[in-house]
Amino acid sequence: MVSYLEYDRQPAIVLNPQYEILAANRAYQRQYGVQGQAHVGRKCYQVSHHYEVPCDQAGEHCPMKRATETQGADRVLHIHHTPRGPEHVDVELRPIFDRDAQIVAYVERLATVRGASARPSADGLVGRSQAFNEAMLSLQRVAPSMLPVLLLGESGTGKELFAHALHEASARAHGPFVIVDCSGITETLFESELFGFEKGAFTGATGRKHGLVETAQGGTLFLDEIGDVPLAIQVKLLRLIETGTFRRVGSTETQRADFRLVAATHKPLREMIEEGTFRADLYFRISAFPVHLPPVRERLDDLPILADSILQRVASGRPDVSRKMILSDEALALMRAYPWPGNIRELRNVIERASILTDDGVIRPEHLPEGFGAQIAVIPPAPFPLTPSAVRHLSTAALANIAAEFRGTRSELAAHLGMSERTLYRRLKTGSCQDKANSLS
Structure with a gap:
């Protein structure tokens, strides 16, 4: 099995059901090993998360537990500790069965996600929360395909950065990433901006101009705020997506389009369909793979x-x-x-x-x-002072009492305490706090 994994360019390890790393290929040793050692013999959660218990017991999604339950593969995006620091890692785990259909081992393949940082960074996407990781995993899943992607979320959630991360993770990363600001182009100019025009097509057209669709050839076309596209243009946009062809304004010659479509909006498109301001057929063409982007x-x-x-x-x-x-x-x-x-x-x-x-x-x-x-949003008051030093020195028993008296969710309690929800979960799960942790939903 290890010899077979050596032909895999992605880092891969073999695990037994007790979470121990049995073997690792050279790609894993190069990327995640420390001083030439591939962590063989150690528990996977100790290496990847620096935990002393399996991931699911520390509030994380454990792919091994899920694969054991389903008797099939599982995939998750985790924050792993690496020789370079914390990184987003796309983890795919598959069980290995014996003749009696019993799981005897697991093969885990790992791929570092380059489109986001788990540490503060002056460039690109930054995050490590569960909601952020779920959005990134969705992008990683759909990136290799050519399916149109619709990014949904409130204004200001970073749709352009997510779209660019999707482009970088796709096979078209070498091509152009072209942004169309649908809210910033008037209806009269939309067609010429999108499809280009020929010389003499209208007053002021002194030469041929390539449109944004043509500029995106071989790459990704990002239609930002697609909910603002006028109805008259939606028809032509639908034809472009369905046929993969377009014509410059003032031309009778059909051009072939070659781009990956990514659209984004903060508007409720389904409601707009009912109101008659957005075409249902266009919606179903652009929403083949919707991705929800979490608000702050x-x-x-x-x-x-x-x-x-x-x-x-x-x-x-x-x-x-x-x-x-x-x-x-x-x-x-x-x-x-x-x-x-x-x-x-x-x-x-x-x-x-x-x-x-x-x-x-x-x-x-x-x-x-x-x-x-x-x-600040109205949240039930905490029955304790929010002094950071006091919170850090809270005993397990004191924290359990606070959890029992708090009238709110675990995330709200974590916000009041000034700690992460994951840290709160781990502390509440120790000792007699187990029941208190389960009561905070």
């Missing part, structure tokens, strides 16, 4: 690295900043409790403003917008 309030665990990433970008663009800027615990606690209706865009504005107001590089509550605390 669903990925509060990402706030610290999102804030650090934004501060890195601020520092890179301001030569007057001579020191690293950080968020105080108090400011972070307020930000965790805020609903962020403007999502990443609003978060960036708040942090950039605060970075200007601070003199010592530490962003405190007074640097946040006026009335910021008053806009």
Whole structure:
């Protein structure tokens, strides 16, 4: 089996049902081994997560448990500890059966996800929360295909960055990534911008112009805010997608289109169909693979690295900043409790403003917008002071009592405590806290 895996270019390991790494191919040793050692003999969760218990006992999705239950393959996107630091890793695990149809081992193939960072980064997508990882796994699954992808989510959730990550993970990564801002083009100009035009097609057309569809040949065409496309243009857009052909304005010659379609919107397209403002046939063509992009309030665990990433970008663009800027615990606690209706865009504005107001590089509550605390979503009050040092020194018993008295969800309690939901889950699962953990849904 190991000899067979040596022909696999992706890192791969063999595990027994007790989570022990039995063998690893050279690709794994190069990418994840430490000083030439491939972690053979160690538990997989100790290597990948630095846990002392299997992933499912630490609040994670465990592919081995799922594969054992279904007697089939399982796939998940995890944050793994690697020699380069934490990274997003696409994990695919398949069971190996003996003659009696009993599982005797598992083969796990790993692929590092390049389109996102699990650490603060001045460029690209950043995140490590469960909601973020689920969106990234969906992109990883659909990227190798040619299916049209529809990115759904509130305004400011980073649709363009997700679309670019999908392009980079596809076989068309070498081709162009062309963005069409559907909300920024008037109806009269939409057709000529999309399909191009011939010389003399209309007043001012002094020469031939290639449209955005032609520019995207061999790559990805990203239709941002497709819900804003006028009905008259939706018909021509549908024909483009269905036939793969188009004509420049003023031309009778049919051109072949060769692009991967990715669309995005924050509008309720199904409701628009009922209202007659969006074509049902176009919707079903573009929504072959819908992906929900989570708002900030669903990925509060990402706030610290999102804030650090934004501060890195601020520092890179301001030569007057001579020191690293950080968020105080108090400011972070307020930000965790805020609903962020403007999502990443609003978060960036708040942090950039605060970075200007601070003199010592530490962003405190007074640097946040006026009335910021008053806009916090209504959540049942916590029966304890939100002092970070006090939270860190809470005993297991004290934390269990707080969980029993708190009237809210686990994510809300974690926000009040200023810790991640995963950390809270692990602490509540120790000792006599098991029942309390189960009661917080």
